[in-house]
Structures are given as C-alpha cells and as structure tokens.
Amino acid sequence: MEPPQCPEDDDLRKIINKLAEFVARNGPDFEAMIKSKQIDNPRFRFLFGGDYFAYYKHRVTTEQARIKLQGDEDIPHPPSGYRLPGERTLENMQQMWMNNDSELKSLNLQQNSLRNQIRQSEQNLSAQHAALVQQQQTYIDDAVRKAQTETLQSETEACGISLKEFDEILLPIIESCTKDSISSGKNWILQHTSDSAKCSVILQYLLQKALLPDADFTHKLHLIYLVNDVLHHCIRKNAAELKKCLENVVIPMFCSAQLIAGEAQVAKLTKLLSLWESKVNFFDACVISKLKSPQSSLQEYRTNLLVKHPSVVSSVNLASKNAFDNYQQQHHAFVAHATQQIATLETQKQSLLEQQNMRQMHESQYYSDNSSDYPSTRLAAPPVLEESVEEQIVDQGGFSVPPPSFQLPDLSKPPPNLSAPQPKVVEQVEDLTPSVPYFDLPAGLIVPLIRLEDYSYKPLDASLIQLPQPTPPSERLLGAVEAFYSLPSHDRPRDGEGWEKLGLYEYYKVKNQSRKQKEEEILQGVRTRSRSPTPITIEMNSFKKKKKRRRYRSKSRSKSRSKSRSPPPAIIRKDIRGPPQRFIPNSLGNSHRGGMMRGMKKEDNDMMGKY
Structure with a gap:
C-alpha cells in the first residue's frame, strides 16, 4: 500500500512533520490543544479532515512506531514488581474521556432544549390568556345581543306587534332614506306606540338594528334621521312618553355612528347635533353632554347591558376561566415533567463528571509516575539560531537588534514538564532525584545548573540534577508552542529550515551583562576571583628535581668501577620544542x-x- 501523497509546499510539509512528531510524543491531548489554538488558521486544515489529513495521520503513526521502537531500546526496564500501563489501556482511557465529553455535550443540549420548551410554554400560556380576554368581550357581546333578542321577541309577542312588518318599513329607509320612506316609517311608529310598552319594544328594536356589528355609517345615519323626524313630531304633539323613550335610544345610536364616522361624515352629525342643541325643547343639557362624549357614553350603555344580564356575563366568564385553567394545568404538567427530566439529566452529568475526574486523576498519576521513574520522551527544544548567527555570537560577542516582544525565559527554575495539559494539578513529588544516569536524561535539565555569571568551562556536579515538578503547561509554554507553529513574520523571521532567528539574543545579552558585572565586582573587591583548577604537573616537577640533582654530580666516570654494574639511570631533557626526551x-x-x-x-x- 502506497503512503499518502505529501504536500508540495515545503513549509506546510515541515509543519505537518513537526506536529506529527509532537503529537506522537505527547498524545491526543496535545493535538486537541493545537486544534483549539489553530481552529481558524487555514494552514492547519489538515487537523480537521482537510487536505493532507491522510498524510498527517500516516506521519503520526510512523512517528509513534519509531518512538516505540526507540523507547524499547533506550529506556531501561522498570523494576521488578512494577507494571507499566499498556498503550491500549491509555488509548481506552482517552477514548472513554472523549465519549464522556460528547455525552456531556448531548446532556447539556437536552437540558437547554427542555428549558427553551418551558419558556415557550410560558409564552404560549400568556398568549392564550390575552386571546381569551379579547375573545371574552366578543362572547359577552354576542351573548347579551342574543339575550336581548330573546327578551325583545317575547315582549313583541306580548304586545302583539309584528316585527316583520316593521322590517319591511325600515328597509327602504336604510337603503335610500327618501322623504316618503322616512314619512312612512314615522307614521308606522306613531300608529304602534299607543302605550309605553309598545314604545319601548319598537324603539329597542330600532336601536338593535342600528347597533348591528355589520352596520355601516350610512345605515346608522338613516335610522338617526328617522328618529329626528319622530322627535319633531313629539315636540309638536307634546308626546312626552314617546320622547322619553327616544332619548334613551338616540344616545347609543348617535355615539356609535360618531365612533365610525369619517371627517366628511362627522360634519353631518355635528350639524344635526347643533340643531338639537339650538332648540330648547329637544334635549336637556345632560343628554347633549352625553352626545358630545361618544366613547364614555357608549361604554356606559354597554355596562348597563351587563348589569341587566348578569347570568349571561357569568356564564361567559366561567367558560373563559375554565378554558384558561385547562391551559394552565397543561402548562404546569409539562413544566413538572420537563423539570424532572432536567434533574435526571443533571444527575447523569454529575455521574459523568465524577467518572471523568477519577480518570483524570488516574491519568495524571500515570504521567507523574512515568516522568519520575523513566527518562522523559517529551518535546525536545528546537534550535533557535542558525549556524551563522551562532558563529557571530561566539566570535564577535555582539548582537544585532533584538526581535520585538521577546521575553527572557526564567532560567533559575527547571524547565517545565512538557506533558499534555491536565485539568487538575498533580501533587508535588517529594523525591526529584533521577533514577537513571545523567547521560540518559534530557539535556535541558542541566540548564538550571549554569548560572548567568558563569562564562568559563568547569565540570558540573551531576548529583545536583533534578527532575522538574510535574506541572500543567504554563501560559508562556503555550505561547511558545503557538509561536513555534505560527507563520514567519517581520517580527519573527525564520531561516531556510524554519527556525526562528536570534532566538537567544536576550539570553546572551543578559549573560554578558552578568559577566561584566561580576568582573567589575572583582575589580572593586566586592567578591573574590574564583581559583582556577591546578594544572597537572606532578611528573614534570619530579623530572625537574631529578635534573637538578644530576646537576651537582660529576660527569666523569671512575675507572675503578666495574663494567658489570648496571648502567646509570637515564636523565630527562626537556626540549622547548617538544615533550621531554630520554638521554x-x-x-x-x-x-x-x-x-x-x-x-x-x-x-x-x-x-x-x-x-
């Protein structure tokens, strides 16, 4: 099977390869952190299933296999009796953690949906109440009108009046309102109002015709003209009883017409009202005042109708109340059911959170044990200076302009453990002494042993090397990781291989300042100069002493000495051009x-x- 195609862009390929290496070393939590940081970065679309996603996964798998193979060869075996958790166990834990996160999101969505349904139910209940109140007035008007019709029908039968005949007289008046039709209607009313009961029945029926819901302004105005002619007749004939009945009818009839009249139509009513007001014998001041206040007068008429028909109003109110109580009961039942479901979901959430906390504690302990007992396989710090810059620093000791917004790392503390971010802080490990030789430890652990004022070579005490505290990644570390994956810019230039230029500028700047300050303090006598290590000159001194002893001996040789004696010892001659030679x-x-x-x-x- 052929490997997936790699990107043609060198920068993108380097980003994918580096990220795959880091993810292989630090696990999916590190990948999740990078996803959250680079969610809007188009160059990191491969993390979200975009282009070269298969190549990225292939690189992660390859790096994991390489690290595993390298770890089997380099990492020492754990002590007897200790069982290292397997990779599958850790993967299962992480998979369960991700499943719990999805379940928590699902539970939160269900709870939010139920809360929204409760709010919607409350809004629906309020809307139902407003609709019932509005419909209640319509139901009351219809019920009162029906009750009026029934009462009027019974009174008409008692008086022996034919309302059908009266409708035939009123029809031409409503349609055309000619003088003949008005005169015919007036004569019919005068003929059938011989007593007060008949007057009340006929005029109440006339008012009912004027107050019909579908009656327009012309319909009302023509009936008002008929009443006006009957009033004139009452004034001429001094028919006080009929005039009294007409006063009770003309007020609601005239006011209802005023409320629906336009500007041109109002002028007709105003002219008629001025006529009634100018004549002393037509209406008294109380009636004229009510005619000039149509809104309040019509409301008073309707209130009187409700008082006359209390049973009808009570039945309508009771029906409306029962309907609203039914809606309210349904709302309360739904709210109780939804609240119970929310409480059940909350219980499930708490259970999942407790399980997640326990897994996090277990996983934190797992990382803590591995980091304290075995060599770290975490991230290795990338080189930050290219070779030319390093040579310039060593040879000249000078620096160019520093990159802006660069912060000096705190080198007085151990480097932070670059493990995956943990939700809870692991308790500090008391024994930070490494359990492996110093040459198997990461090189970054020697940084705290080198002080800023140290500039000469001297051996380090390997026993002082300590492991860092297992702490979650700091903001500075996360910022450094984000800067590492950020695109090159004017503030952060990169070399041909993608490393940041002048990354150690501030470090060497402060180090040179510390060195200068130390030299000044030595010159001022504030501190003493540290002793240089004594050179190894033991053999050289012994040779010099031997040479000095031989200097006082005679170079001549006695003839009496036997030739069988051992030869004289050789002397050492030191040549300035080379090492000591035997003579x-x-x-x-x-x-x-x-x-x-x-x-x-x-x-x-x-x-x-x-x-």
Missing part, C-alpha cells in the same frame, strides 16, 4: 643504548601521554 650517556654502546630505549619505549609513551 643516554655516551659511554654506553649503541647496542646497549638502543636496547635501553626499546625497553623503555612503553613507559615513555605512557608518560608522554600524560602530558
């Missing part, structure tokens, strides 16, 4: 001298190797 007196033969040199060759080599 053999001339009295010895060449063969003996050569044998002596061959016999001392190994010793000479060992001694010369010491220097």
